[in-house]
Each structure stands twice: as structure tokens, then as C-alpha cells.
Amino acid sequence: MGRFILRRVLSAVPVLIGILIIAFAMVRLIPGDPCRAVLGERATDEICEEYFIRQGLDAPLPTQFVMYLWDVLRGDLGTSLRLQISVTELLISRLPTTIELTVAAIIFAVLVGVPLGVISAYNHNSPIDVGTMMLANVGVSMPVFWLGAMLSLIFGVYLRDTIFSLPPGGWVSSTFPSEPFYIAWGLAESDDQVGGLWRLLARMNILNGVLTWNWPLVGEAFRFLLLPAIAVGTIPLAITARMTRSSVLEVLNLDYIRTARAKGLNEFIVVGWHALRNALLPVVTVIGLNFGLLISGAVLTETIFGLSGIGKTLVDAIESRDYVVVQAFTLVTATAFVIINLVVDVLYAYLDPRIRLD
Numbered sequence: 002m003g004r005f006i007l008r009r010v011l012s013a014v015p016v017l018i019g020i021l022i023i024a025f026a027m028v029r030l031i032p033g034d035p036c037r038a039v040l041g042e043r044a045t046d047e048i049c050e051e052y053f054i055r056q057g058l059d060a061p062l063p064t065q066f067v068m069y070l071w072d073v074l075r076g077d078l079g080t081s082l083r084l085q086i087s088v089t090e091l092l093i094s095r096l097p098t099t100i101e102l103t104v105a106a107i108i109f110a111v112l113v114g115v116p117l118g119v120i121s122a123y124n125h126n127s128p129i130d131v132g133t134m135m136l137a138n139v140g141v142s143m144p145v146f147w148l149g150a151m152l153s154l155i156f157g158v159y160l161r162d163t164i165f166s167l168p169p170g171g172w173v174s175s176t177f178p179s180e181p182f183y184i185a186w187g188l189a190e191s192d193d194q195v196g197g198l199w200r201l202l203a204r205m206n207i208l209n210g211v212l213t214w215n216w217p218l219v220g221e222a223f224r225f226l227l228l229p230a231i232a233v234g235t236i237p238l239a240i241t242a243r244m245t246r247s248s249v250l251e252v253l254n255l256d257y258i259r260t261a262r263a264k265g266l267n268e269f270i271v272v273g274w275h276a277l278r279n280a281l282l283p284v285v286t287v288i289g290l291n292f293g294l295l296i297s298g299a300v301l302t303e304t305i306f307g308l309s310g311i312g313k314t315l316v317d318a319i320e321s322r323d324y325v326v327v328q329a330f331t332l333v334t335a336t337a338f339v340i341i342n343l344v345v346d347v348l349y350a351y352l353d354p355r356i357r358l359d
Contacts, residue, residue, distance in 0.1 A: 024331040079325035088329040097204035099310035103295040106234030114238040118245025140239030149232035149305040182212035233302040237291035248280035289345035293338040
């Protein structure tokens with residue numbers, strides 16, 4: 002297994018290098034002038050010339066790429082041209098929201114979609130099967146912006162004074178403040194004494210609440226995250242349910258399933274263990290792809306629910322020709338895709354040992 006993982010890690014290195022080159026080239030092909038996009042009417046030719054020199058944009062493209070590659074290897078993602086703050090700090094402040102939303106949406110999609118797919122496959126061509134697949138088709142067809150707006154309207158307005166009321170906005174109330182877990186644990190006295198990874202983890206409200214035993218904060222953060230997670234996780238849920246049904250239905254017709262039933266095994270064990278485990282390969286692929294797509298930023302969901310994640314930040318950076326932010330966020334998103342694909346490959350090897358033997 003170790004050699005298998007090492008081969009997958011080494012094969013990801015050329016992919017990351019290619020992503021660096023493509024991201025660097027594409028952002029510079031975006032039409033428009035970053036100086037005039039940032040400075041607006043104040044951008045005279047003299048000011049823009051000074052701006053390009055200060056930002057290093059006057060150098061030849063090969064020189065700019067070498068400088069960019071050297072900064073990335075040193076862990077320096079640069080400074081935003083528009084906001085004039087470190088891109089690393091921008092990631093630390095925006096990425097936790099997207100990670101929490103993505104994880105919550107995927108958990109929702111898996112916990113609901115996989116059982117629905119199994120039930121639908123087991124009851125093939127029954128009213129349960131037809132009804133489940135109809136709901137899955139509806140889930141795939143609903144636009145995220147419409148579903149998010151409807152969820153906010155129903156649970157935030159119509160059911161506001163009931164026990165089913167949920168916040169229509171994706172922000173956490175300051176009623177339950179919580180200090181970062183590294184300060185609560187006595188590992189540091191201030192944010193300046195810890196690295197960016199620790200601060201990024203501490204900005205995830207649910208994780209930080211669990212680590213500091215601040216259960217009111219966990220409950221409040223969960224309530225504010227529930228509607229965005231349902232909105233953005235409905236399409237992955239429907240796709241997961243359909244893929245699970247198709248895969249389980251194919252496995253249920255194999256000889257070893259009939260043999261297991263002939264031996265008198267409990268039906269739950271036959272379907273839930275023998276059939277589902279061997280049907281999970283395509284399901285894991287779909288879940289991994291959806292996880293990567295969500296981590297790249299659910300722009301519409303973040304906008305509807307007032308979330309400050311990387312999706313909306315990346316769109317703003319593209320509109321303002323903020324090369325540094327676009328490059329950094331693209332690199333982080335692509336790296337997340339590579340890591341997710343690595344995890345999926347490892348799960349493949351666990352679910353089917355023949356893969357790692359190959």
C-alpha cells in the first residue's frame with residue numbers, strides 16, 4: 002500500500018507543475034488592465050507605469066513566472082493587487098467558510114444519497130424506486146440559486162416563529178464567542194505566535210467549538226450552516242443516489258450475491274455489506290468529483306447566504322484583474338483536487354485490492 006500511495010503522489014507532481022504554468026498564463030490572457038481595474042479614474046499612464054514597476058508586471062513573462070515559482074516554493078503567495086493584503090491571510094479568512102460548507106454538503110449528500118440509492122436498487126421497478134428516482138431527477142434539475150432562495154424564504158420567513166425556524170443567512174452570531182483552541186489549550190498567547198494552518202483551523206466555527214467544548218457555538222454554527230449545506234448539497238445528493246442505485250443494481254445480479262443468499266445470510270448483510278462495498282467504486286468517484294467542485298467555491302450559494310468564501314472572492318479577483326489572488330486561489334483549488342484524487346485512489350485500493358496489485 003505504501004508503494005502504491007508513493008506512486009500516486011509522484012504522479013501528481015507534474016500535474017501541479019502544469020497547473021502552475023496554466024494558471025500563470027491564463028490570468029494574463031484575461032482582457033483588461035489591472036491598473037485601471039484597481040485604480041479606476043485615477044489611473045493615468047504615469048501612475049500605471051509606476052504601478053506595473055512596483056508590482057513586477059513590467060518584467061518579461063518568463064521572468065515573472067520564475068519569480069512567481071520561487072515565491073510559491075518559499076510559501077509566499079504574494080499580496081493582493083486590489084486589497085493590498087497578504088493572499089495567505091486572505092485564504093486564512095475565506096477558506097474555512099468554504100471548507101465547512103463543502104464538508105457539510107458532502108456529508109449531507111452521502112448520508113442521504115447512498116441509502117436512497119440502495120433502497121431504490123433493492124426495490125427495483127417498485128413505486129419506491131420510481132418515486133426515489135423522480136426526486137433525484139428533481140434534485141439534479143433545481144438551480145442552486147432558486148433552491149437557496151426558497152429555503153431562506155420558507156425556513157427564515159414563513160417558519161420564523163416555529164420550532165423549524167432556521168437562519169436565512171450564513172453567518173454565525175457573536176452571542177457565543179469562542180477563543181481559538183490553541184489559546185484555550187495554552188499553546189499560544191496570541192495569533193502571532195502560531196502558523197497560518199492553526200489560525201485557519203480555528204476559523205472553522207464547528208471545529209473550534211468542539212475543540213474548546215463550546216457547545217452553544219457548535220449548535221449555533223450548525224444552524225447557520227444547515228440551509229447553505231442543503232442548498233449546495235442537493236445536486237451531489239441526487240447524483241450520488243442515482244449512481245448508487247445503478248451500481249448496486251448491477252452488483253445484485255452477480256453470482257456471488259445469489260450464493261450468499263443461498264447460504265442463508267441475512268438480507269441486510271447481503272445488500273449492506275457484500276453488495277454495497279463492491280458497488281462503491283463508481284460512487285466514490287462521483288463523491289470525490291463533487292467534493293472537488295464544491296471546494297473550488299460555491300459562488301451562488303455563498304452570495305445568497307452571505308458567506309465570505311473563496312468562490313465569491315475568486316470571482317471578484319477575476320473581475321478586478323487581481324492576478325496574484327487568481328493564481329493563488331487557483332493553485333490552492335487545484336491542489337485540493339489533487340489531494341482528493343489521491344484519497345479516492347487510496348479508497349479504490351482499499352475497496353478493491355486488485356487495483357494496488359496492478
